[in-house]
Each structure stands twice: as C-alpha cells, then as structure tokens.
Amino acid sequence: MPATDAEQPWTTAVEQLEALGLSAYAAQTLVTLFSIGEGTARNVSEVSNVPRTRVYDAIEELRQYGLVDVQQSTPQRFWAVSPETAGRIFQTEYTQRVNTLLDAIDDLETTSVSEEQRGVWTVTGRDTATQRVIDFIDTAEEEIIYTTVEALLTDEILDSLQDAGERGVSVTIGGMSAEVENKLADAIPEVKTIDTIWEWSDSSAGRLLLVDRQRTLVSVLITNGSETIRDETAIWGTGETNSLVVVLRAMFGWQLDSGGEA
Numbered sequence: 001m002p003a004t005d006a007e008q009p010w011t012t013a014v015e016q017l018e019a020l021g022l023s024a025y026a027a028q029t030l031v032t033l034f035s036i037g038e039g040t041a042r043n044v045s046e047v048s049n050v051p052r053t054r055v056y057d058a059i060e061e062l063r064q065y066g067l068v069d070v071q072q073s074t075p076q077r078f079w080a081v082s083p084e085t086a087g088r089i090f091q092t093e094y095t096q097r098v099n100t101l102l103d104a105i106d107d108l109e110t111t112s113v114s115e116e117q118r119g120v121w122t123v124t125g126r127d128t129a130t131q132r133v134i135d136f137i138d139t140a141e142e143e144i145i146y147t148t149v150e151a152l153l154t155d156e157i158l159d160s161l162q163d164a165g166e167r168g169v170s171v172t173i174g175g176m177s178a179e180v181e182n183k184l185a186d187a188i189p190e191v192k193t194i195d196t197i198w199e200w201s202d203s204s205a206g207r208l209l210l211v212d213r214q215r216t217l218v219s220v221l222i223t224n225g226s227e228t229i230r231d232e233t234a235i236w237g238t239g240e241t242n243s244l245v246v247v248l249r250a251m252f253g254w255q256l257d258s259g260g261e262a
Helices: 005-019 024-036 041-048 052-065 083-106 126-138 155-166 178-187 243-257
Strands: 068-071 077-080 121-124 143-148 170-174 192-194 205-211 215-223 229-238
Touching (some): 024 041, 024 077, 041 052, 121 126, 126 155, 126 215, 143 155, 170 178, 205 229, 205 243, 215 243, 229 243
Parallel strands (some): 143 170, 170 192
Antiparallel strands (some): 068 077, 121 229, 143 205, 215 229
C-alpha cells in the first residue's frame, strides 16, 4: 500500500470506497486496477500489498457490484470499469438504498406522542447546524426571524430563505452587517429588518432563528483565537411553551407586534 504523501490520492480513494461499503481489500484492489488498467492477482498484490490469495475474494466482491470483469486466461486477468462508470454504479446503489429507507420510514406505524418538546437539543458542528437551519426554514408557514454572521450565510440557506419568501412567508432579519442585509435584500425583495440589542457580527454568536414563533435555534461560534471559525455549537427547541422558544419570542415579539421595523 502506498505510504508517502505523494500517494495521498490513492489513500483517499481507498478510504472513500470503504465508506461506500467496500471491504478494505476490495477497495485497495479496485483503486489498484484503476491505476494499472488491468492485471493479474500478482500484479494487484505487488502494487497494493493485498495478499494474493485475498485478491480473488476482493475481485468476487467487486464483480457483484459490476465494477470489474475477469478474463478467463492463465493466470486470470482483471479489468476495472472506468471511474465514471464506478461513480454511476455507486450513485445508483445509494439512491436506491436511500429511497428504500425513506419508504420504510414512511410505512412505520406512528406512536402517539406529544409534539411539545420541553427541553432543548444540542447540535455540534457547522454543517449539522446549517442543516437544522435549512430544515426549519423549509417548514416555515408564516414567519421567519433570522440573524447570522456573513460567514454562515451559505448559498443553501439563502436559497431556502428565498423559497420561503416566494411562498409567502414573512422574512425578518436583524443585527446583521450591512453586507449581509444587502445580500438578503437582493434575494428577498420583501425582507424586513428590525433592531436588535447588539450587532450580531460584533459578538461570538453564530446565528439565531425563530420560525412561526414555535421553533428556534441559537448558536455560538468556536474560533481559534482570531476571526477564523473553527466550529459551531447550537441549541434548538420546538413548541409554544418550550423554554428556548419562549425566551426568543419575548426578545423579538414586542418589536414585531409593534411594527418595530428599522
């Protein structure tokens, strides 16, 4: 197996194939065939350090995916499909698995539980927090109150806010820098602004979201001592009497109810 920094693409390809479900030997064998074009078990073993006897097991696994062909010669020779074809095979495989998963979840018998969540939930990681924000925005029916720093205003969030505005949801922002407000105003012509206690970009806060006054998320940024964002931690809650929702509703409700647009 390659061990130098120059072979990092090889290592990365193997790791990703393992993440897609291949065994370690199958992943190494496939990447080796990608690199040499075709070869015998001995060729694969010499390049990848996969034991020669295990190459045959790996080839059989890859054949089940339709990723390799075998030439019935002595010794046998193995040929891999193109990387583009392999990508399509995996994409089709996982699309089918995801669809099967979603169908199974839809068919689950639901248990009667209260929709009210009295506690708050913790989210760790910038990407995960972003996904929660998008999920909340996409379910908004009447009103969105949102504030964030520019570094966290991704294209996906901007698109979700724009879609919400187009379906008639009221979008209100506050505490943002002029650059962020202008960016949102360009995307959502009917966007409203309100004054907040502080300017969001001047604090360690990451973002705040209140949807339909029943669902909310608040996050803080974790930096490396400078302005570089290293990570993000968020808390969220739902329900009219959820403690986090009540606090955020109190912070912004009076401005909205009194028409306190900036």
